[in-house]
Amino acid sequence: MTERIFIGVAWPYANGSLHLGHLAGCYLAADIFARYHRMRGNEVLMVSGSDTHGTPITIRADQEGITPAEVVERYHAEFLQTWERLGVTFDLFTHTNTENHERVVHDIFKSLLEQGYIYTDNMLLAYCSGCQRFLPDRYVEGICPHCSYDRARGDQCDQCGRTLDPQELIEAQCILCGGRPEFRESEHFFLKLSAFQEPLLDWIREQPHWRANVANQTRSFLEGGLKDRAITRDLTWGIPIPVEGYGGKRIYVWFEAVIGYLSAAVEWAANSGQAERWQDFWKDPATRSYYFIGKDNIPFHSIIWPAMLMGYGNGLNLPYDVPANEFLSLESRKFSTSQNWAVWIPDYLERYDPDPLRYLLSINMPETGDADFSWAEFVRRNNEELVATYGNLVNRVLSFTYRNFDGKVPEPGDLDETDRQILAAARAALDAVGDSLHHTRFKAALGQAFALAQETNRYLDAKAPWRAIKTQRQEAATSLCVSIQVINCLKVILAPFLPFSSQKVHGYLGFDGRVEAESWEFEPLIQAIRGGNPLRQPAPLYTKLDPQTVAAESERLGTPAV
Secondary structure: OOOEEEEEEOOOEOOOOOEHHHHHHHHHHHHHHHHHHHHOOOEEEEEEEEEOOOHHHHHHHHHHOOOHHHHHHHHHHHHHHHHHHHOOOOOEEEEOOOHHHHHHHHHHHHHHHHOOOEEEEEEEEEEEOOOOEEOOHHHEEEEOOOOOOOOEEOOEOOOOOOEOOHHHOEEEEEOOOOOOOEEEEEEEEEEOHHHHHHHHHHHHOOOOOOOHHHHHHHHHHHHOOOOOEEOEEOOOOOEEOOOOOOOOOEEOHHHHHHOHHHHHHHHHHHHOOOOOOHHHHHOOOOOEEEEEOEHHHHHHHHHHHHHHHHHHOOOOOOOOEOOOEOOEEEOOEEOEOOOOEOOEHHHHHHHOOHHHHHHHHHHOOOOOOOEEEOHHHHHHHHHHHHHHHHHHHHHHHHHHHHHHOOOEOOOOOOOOHHHHHHHHHHHHHHHHHHHHHHOOOHHHHHHHHHHHHHHHHHHHHHHOHHHHHHHOHHHHHHHHHHHHHHHHHHHHHOOOOOHHHHHHHHHHOOOOOOHHHOOOOHHHHHHOOOOOOEOOOOOOOOOOOOOHHHHHHHHHHOOOOO
16 A cells, blocks of 8 residues: 655755755655655655755855845755755755745744734844844854853754753854844744643654654653744844734744745645645645654754644644754764865765765764764775675676676576575565665665675675586576576665666666666566566776775865874
8 A cells, every 4th residue: 555755854054065964964864765665656745945044044145245045046056956966856845935935934824823823022132232233043152051062053052952042142142243242122923832832742642653862852842841932033034924014024934944844845736737736745644744854953843843733723734753863973073064174065976976975874874873974984885885795796796697698687497495595585675674764764774785785795605606607507597697686676675775876787687767666576576587688788886995085085174084
C-alpha cells in the first residue's frame, strides 16, 4: 500500500553560501528520505525555500551597501544551483518573498487574531541611540544568561539552543555600532503560546517515535512553561501586518517562515495546474509530515509551529516527526561564517564530485550526537570505502565480465549454497536498509548497504572467477552473473545516498532511463539481470584522492594538516 509523505526542510537565510554544516544538519537527510520513498512508489512532496526576511539578510545588505532584495536574488540563485549540483531533489524550492507566501501568512495571522490567539500589547525593544533605530533581535548580541556564551543573539543562543529576548542578554550591545542599547516600549502583536501548553503536552505524549534529542528538548521547554511571544517588530523589510495603523512594523521572521511549509505546498499545487492538490498533503490524516531541521530549530517545529496549526484549525496536519540532527563541526571546531571557518559547498563542488561528500556526511551523520568533518577522514573514507570497497567491486566484476563474455551478462549454471547465500544477503539488505530509512536511521542504512558490498567482495574472493575461467568457465560465469545481480540490488540500495554513481552503474548494466525508476523489490531486480543481456563499457566509479589533498585543504582553511 502506497503512502503519502510530506517533507518540510529548514529554510536557509539567503545571506550567504551554504556550507557543510547546513548539508549535514538537514538537507542531505531529507533528500535521502525523499528519494527512498519515491523509489518505494510513495507520493512525496518535499519543499523548502530561501528565507528572505530574516535579519541576517538586512545585516548583509547593510554591510555591502545594497538592498536586501539584491542580497536575496544573489543567494537564492546560488542555492538553486547548489541543490542541482548536489542532487538534492526538492519538488519546490521557493522563497518567502512571494505574493503567495504573503497571502497564506496573512490568512493564518488574521485567523489567529480573530480567535484571540493573537493580541496586542506593549513590549520593551532594544533601541540604539547611535543608530537611531529599533534593533531587530539579531542586531543585539551579548552573554547568554543560561550558559554564559558570549556571542548569544537577541533571539537565540547558538551554544545552548535556548530562545531568548534581547533584554535577557548580559552586556548587550548593538552589532552595528557596538553601543549599549536602551529598551523602549513599542506596541506589537503577540502569539498566545500559553494557551497551547496542555494541548501540546498531550500531543507530545503521542509521539513515542521521536528521536530522544527532539522529545527531550521539547518536553523541557513545555515543562518550563510557555510564554506568549511577540510576532511583529519595528522593521521595514518583511511581510506587512494585515491590520491598519502598523505600516512601520512587519511580521517577525520566526512566525512567518514556518508558514512557508504550507505556502510552498500551495504554490507547488498551483504550479502543477491542480490548485487544490496541496490539501492531499495537509488535510488527509493518513499523510505523514516530516520536518528535517537542525537541533537549534527544534522548538520552532515541535512547539511553535504545531501551536499555530492548532490555533488555525481547518484540519491541517500536525507534524508526524521532526527528525532533527545535531551539529557538525569542522576539524573539531564549530563552523563560524563570521570567521570564515567553513567548507562552502560551491567551493567544494568546484574541486570534487558530490557523491563522496554525500557518502561521508551520511556515514557520519549527526543523528544522535554531534559529529565532525575532517579532510583526513574525507580522503580516508573516499579511498578505503568508496574506491576500494564498492567502486572496486563494481569495476572488477563488470570490467572482467565485459572483457571475457563479449560485453554481455554470462549465462549462469546451477547455483550452489554460496551463490544462494549472497543472493539471500542482497534480499535481506534491501529489507534492512528500507526499514532503517523508513525510520530515519541514515547512518545505519548506509552501513547495512556497505556491509553487503563487503560480503560480495568476500564472495568474489572465494569464487575467484578470474582463476576459474581458465578451467571452469561455467562456474566463473555463474559467480559473475550472481555478482551482477547483487550489484543491481546495490545500485538501488545506494541510490538515495549516491545518486550520481548509482546512475552510472545503472548505465553500465545496460539499462536506459533513470535509476530512480527502479523497483525497491528483490525479485524484479534479480530477474532484470539475465544471461545474454548487453552490458556497457564500465569505468571507475570514484577517483582515488592524493593524500596531499589533506594538506591542500588545510592550507585553504589556514590551519596545519593533522
